[in-house]
Amino acid sequence: MSDTIHIHPGQVGHEVAHDDHHHGHHEQSFVTKYIFSQDHKTIGKQFLVTGIIWAIVGGLFSVLFRLQLGFPGQTFPILETVFGKWAEGGVIKAEFYYALITMHGTVLVFFVLTAGLSGTFANLLIPLQVGARDMASPFLNMLSYWFFFLASIVMISSLFLHTGPAAGGWTVYPPLSALGQASIGSRLGMDFWIVSMALFVVSALLGGLNYIATILNMRTKGMSMTRLPLTIWALFFTAVLGVLSFPVLFSGLILLLFDRNLGTSFYLSDIVVNGEILNNEGGSAILFQHLFWFLGHPEVYIILLPAMGMVSEILSVNSRKPIFGYMAMLGSLFAIAILAFLVWAHHMFVTGLNPFLGSIFVLLTLLIAVPSAIKVFNWLTTLWRGNIRLTPATLFAIGFVSLFISGGLTGIFLGNSTIDIHLHDTMFVVAHFHIVMGVASMFGMFAGIYHWFPKMFGRYLNSTLGYIHFWVTIVGAYLIFWPMHYEGLAGMPRRYLDKSSWASFSQFGDLDKMITIVSIIVFAVQLMFVFNFFYSIFKGRKVTSTNPWGANTLEWTTPINPGHGNWEGEIPEVHRWAYDYGKDGREFIPQTEPVGANESKH
Amino acid sequence: MQTVFIVAILLLGFLITFQIAKASEYVAVLRGEEKAKKQTNKVNAFLLLAFLILGLIGVYYCNETLKGKILGEAASNHGKHIDTMLQITLVLTGIVFVITQVALFWFAYKYQQSDDRKAYYYPHNNKLEVIWTVIPAIALTVLVGFGIFYWFKITGDAPKDAMEVEIIGSQFKWEFRYPGHDGPGGKGVFGKKYFKNITGDNPLGQIWDDPANRDDVYVTGEPMHLVVNKPVRLVINSKDVIHDVGLVHFRMKMDAVPGTPTTMWFTPTKTSKQMAQELGKANFVYEISCDQMCGKGHTGMRGEVIVETQEQFDAWMATKQPLYDKLFVNKPAVTDSTHTPDSTAKSVTAVLLKK
Known part of the structure; x- marks a missing residue:
């Protein structure tokens, strides 16, 4: 095991320091450098670009079905242009509406906010911030991306099936998802969905195990666990959650595959569908929900924790102040990770769950608000008496905190089973999780992209476009989702296509129009961000110093465009935690600087 | 045409924004x-x-x-x-x-x-955090x-005097069953049913060998009737996929799960007429919405509830005839064999009845 890596001008060493099986130096072809790359930074970028493409697809779906929701009576020729037979005459067919919401949910939850978010930043930041030349296993890391890519191909293909993609909601509850007779989307499209998700789970596991192994074993000299930046802690807990919960989803989906194709009855019992009496007896439809939500709830923290970690880091760097209560932040991350496994049945209060069991889940669910509150107060205190640089990344981080507060508080309504009886499966739920999990995590992701873009590409994103992006998005997000809570308070069920035939839910026509229009604008601005992203990769302003934000963490000790192996020469040694900002009158003290004799203690 | 127009405007707006953004960067560098x-x-x-x-x-x-x-x-x-x-x-x-x-x-x-400010080094404070x-x-x-x-x-648990109604969801409608008065104290008992008995004539798959089924009233295609200020316990079932009985005005909700009956109870406190008056809506109806996505007709899976006085309810019930009577008693011309369950179902029926 050598600690150095040999870099020749114009050629980047391929092998990694900890790799005992040296392949020797060789010229990197385009394929090994950009496609089947084992460099964690390139893999991170691959996750990010794939995630962005998915986000455009998933976002576009929501805009298109929002057209139908906002203007129920009207026809939109563009819908027929895009969807063909599924929107004949410019009106989305009901069965295809359900396919669209299913794809929107699946794509954004798994492909964008899991793979695109933690895939990108775990890959980019873990080796750079713990001080390693690459992941524990660069090869498995590469496989992790390519399994994700395969999953993407299968999911995309399902869109072009004759019977359409899966249409049972992103939660794919059987029996609906198990019976082709019950829904056209439960035919071949559902098998594609299961296969795609199985591949996705493989990708998540390969990635997650690698992240954990790297964080535990490959920290540089002096980087004790309590000196790790909070981003790394957050990504660590994210990986642990994924490794422990994704296999449960996998098993649930395999049983579903059996029920669909092999005549088993894990989830099916007493069914007469379209006049056809099925033979299945003794299964439990609710069993699937337990298996699904055993992943499904940790999944929302898999999405949120990386955003929390990055926001902590970005707020601290740009307030020029240490993160307030590092140990409390760490403890609350830990508490959230543990509790994430103990609250899944709060998605099932009205399934006939034993009321006593329900009350236990109420207690555990509301308990999770305590560590969440600690985090919010600590972020606020980090800003307090800072000297805040309002970069686009900082603004998105502040936006994240605002959205996390708003969405977190509505979670207290839903986690309380008494109120959940009324609000369950209404638009209130849609508003809640879009704010707290969807938009907030997107904000965390944007903050991360604006902040680490210089490290990724050696150039800056255009910040004027960044400011426009932030302001339109935060105003739009609140305009879309805040009034939506009222639809839910009125009891309007989610996943309703046309409310006009209902006496109880038809009073929100104008509101639905407004939401649709705003969502189109917000989507357009995201496209502008995408343009900014790709334009800036090639034409953005060049970064001229290695540490443009004046940050303490190790990634800013690497060259502006680090090669494979990250550091030329020795890996730096760490002497302090990552948050010595504004200490002893100095603006920042990098982690690599030894503790001085006269330095004050904290 | 309209869409092309909108797209053109968006593109134009975007181009202008981009040019301004680029220019502002140059200006920044110059200044x-x-x-x-x-x-x-x-x-x-x-x-x-x-x-x-x-x-x-x-x-x-x-x-x-x-x-x-x-x-x-x-x-x-x-x-x-x-x-x-x-x-x-x-x-x-x-x-x-x-x-x-x-x-x-x-x-x-x-x-x-600001240049005059120095960030305050404040890494933690245990008291505040506690x-x-x-x-x-x-x-x-x-x-x-x-x-x-x-x-x-x-x-x-529902009160002892609660009335019972069974509500059954299937793509994309609601059906109801009232238990009659065959139990102790005039309270109804639902007869047993088995899903393999379901036919066009026997939509719930009632087991006709079970005497409790004889006075069960089957209702579909019209509202569910409830009595004001009388607790009601709903027994909820589904025939195909998961549905959900959503009663917004009562603030109640419970999934309908195939193979696993669920229940909920509540006491309606206002008649439909009272609600119409209070809300000033002459056409007010209590609605049953399906709250669990159940397929392409989910949005249209609508039912209605009428809450009325005991007398009105009794008058309505008097117009109803148990399904058993309809099939076997008042239709003597039809031979029994067409309606009795087939042999396989019959053996299962026997097993179920022994339980």
Whole structure:
């Protein structure tokens, strides 16, 4: 095991320091450098670009079905242009509406906010911030991306099936998802969905195990666990959650595959569908929900924790102040990770769950608000008496905190089973999780992209476009989702296509129009961000110093465009935690600087 | 044409924005980057403050505009509990919302970068952290306490005198069954059923060998009738996929799961007529919405409930005839064999009846 890596001008060493099986130096072809790359930074970028493409697809779906929701009576020729037979005459067919919401949910939850978010930043930041030349296993890391890519191909293909993609909601509850007779989307499209998700789970596991192994074993000299930046802690807990919960989803989906194709009855019992009496007896439809939500709830923290970690880091760097209560932040991350496994049945209060069991889940669910509150107060205190640089990344981080507060508080309504009886499966739920999990995590992701873009590409994103992006998005997000809570308070069920035939839910026509229009604008601005992203990769302003934000963490000790192996020469040694900002009158003290004799203690 | 127009406008707007953004970057470089950065910092800090103020006004305005549209007073005993719980939570979370959002945006504005300011090195304070662990914990204990208290009231056993109605969901309709009066004390008992007995004539798969089925009344294609101020226990079933009986005005909801019957009970406190008067809507109806996505007709899976006085209910019930009578008693011309279950189903029937 050598600690150095040999870099020749114009050629980047391929092998990694900890790799005992040296392949020797060789010229990197385009394929090994950009496609089947084992460099964690390139893999991170691959996750990010794939995630962005998915986000455009998933976002576009929501805009298109929002057209139908906002203007129920009207026809939109563009819908027929895009969807063909599924929107004949410019009106989305009901069965295809359900396919669209299913794809929107699946794509954004798994492909964008899991793979695109933690895939990108775990890959980019873990080796750079713990001080390693690459992941524990660069090869498995590469496989992790390519399994994700395969999953993407299968999911995309399902869109072009004759019977359409899966249409049972992103939660794919059987029996609906198990019976082709019950829904056209439960035919071949559902098998594609299961296969795609199985591949996705493989990708998540390969990635997650690698992240954990790297964080535990490959920290540089002096980087004790309590000196790790909070981003790394957050990504660590994210990986642990994924490794422990994704296999449960996998098993649930395999049983579903059996029920669909092999005549088993894990989830099916007493069914007469379209006049056809099925033979299945003794299964439990609710069993699937337990298996699904055993992943499904940790999944929302898999999405949120990386955003929390990055926001902590970005707020601290740009307030020029240490993160307030590092140990409390760490403890609350830990508490959230543990509790994430103990609250899944709060998605099932009205399934006939034993009321006593329900009350236990109420207690555990509301308990999770305590560590969440600690985090919010600590972020606020980090800003307090800072000297805040309002970069686009900082603004998105502040936006994240605002959205996390708003969405977190509505979670207290839903986690309380008494109120959940009324609000369950209404638009209130849609508003809640879009704010707290969807938009907030997107904000965390944007903050991360604006902040680490210089490290990724050696150039800056255009910040004027960044400011426009932030302001339109935060105003739009609140305009879309805040009034939506009222639809839910009125009891309007989610996943309703046309409310006009209902006496109880038809009073929100104008509101639905407004939401649709705003969502189109917000989507357009995201496209502008995408343009900014790709334009800036090639034409953005060049970064001229290695540490443009004046940050303490190790990634800013690497060259502006680090090669494979990250550091030329020795890996730096760490002497302090990552948050010595504004200490002893100095603006920042990098982690690599030894503790001085006269330095004050904290 | 319209879409092309909109796309053209968006593209144009985007091009202009992009050119301005690019130009502003050049200007920044020319004018000196530090100066330009300070300028944008000030602008954004001001915008954060403006966002806070306008946002809070927006929250108020949104509430004023929409609060009249959220259904009014609950029409069941449990509904009132749920509304109370909702209000308690709303007040508590509302306070936290305002305090934290104000602090967030105010700090971001107040402590914007300035040359005269030095960031205050403040890594932790155990006392503060204990305080804001304990306060939320206490607040949440209160919410959990109230919540569980009401939850057990709502999900506890139905009163002994509750009437029972079975409600069965299937793609995409609701069917109902009333148990008659064949039990002890004139209370009805539902006859057993088996899904393999389901035919066009026997839509619920009732087992005709079970005498309890003889006076069960099957209702479909019309509203479910309930009696005001009389507790009702719904026995909920599904024939195909998971549905959900959603009763917004009563604030009640329960999944209909194939193979696993569920129940819920409540007491309607207002007749349909009363509600129509109170809300000033002559055409008011209690609606049953399916709240669990069940396929392409999910949006249209609508049922109605009529809440009326005992006399009105009895009069309505008197017009109904048990399905058994319809099939076997008042239709003597039809031979029994066409309607008795087939041999396989019969053997299963026997097993079920022995239980």
